[in-house]
Amino acid sequence: MDKIQILRKISQTFFFIRATFVLGLYLNIVEFIGRFIFGIGKYTNIRIVIMILAIIAGRIFCGWMCPFGFLFDLVYQARVRISKLKKLPTMPEHIHNKLKYFKYFVLVLVVVLAYLFGTDIFLNSYMLAYLLLALFLVLGFIYPRFFCKYVCPVGALLSIFARFSIFQLKLNKNKCTGCRLCEFKCPMQIKIANVEKIDQMECIRCFECMSACRKKSLTFSPFFK
Known part of the structure; x- marks a missing residue:
């Protein structure tokens, strides 16, 4: 493992611990999405900083800071080690090229749901959040970062800013x-x-x-x- 990957692992571990214990995220993926996209409570300033980072350096948050990205990295890397893979598993190209746009649909859906029912809808869905997390961990074991590639509305939002990134x-x-x-x-x-x-x-x-x-x-x- 080279120096940049060591630094990335340190960064991911730090932000994972901070998110789960300091910020009180407790791996609630639904609440995290709601707080990030709509800037609810303590996530407001963090959201602004991360969007600025996306304009400067792209989706650096997804690769270095996201607590769920850290978990999804762990599960696919576990498969690589267990199966001794030299090449990461890939989705069939014709499916991947269409499915990667699904996260933008999810982003729009999240915004519409928040408009119709209020942002509190993302703060009281713990059972759903844990079920979704379990599902995406399984899918992430099969296809690396399945959630990040195809579903994550936060990633969809940041990718729009990343399109114009300086670096x-x-x-x-x-x-x-x-x-x-x-x-x-x-x-x-x-x-x-x-x-x-x-x-x-x-x-x-x-x-x-x-x-x-x-x-x-x-x-x-x-x-x-």
């Missing part, structure tokens, strides 16, 4: 050999090798691709460089 993941085609090791390690199933432009909206800045690249053909730098 972006870039590929140096002169160095790239097309081995696709970067794609094999990407939990978000993003096409990286031999593409005109890497999808900044889906990238969670986990930098697994950079760690996997033996030719150092990937960089994270300002878009104007």
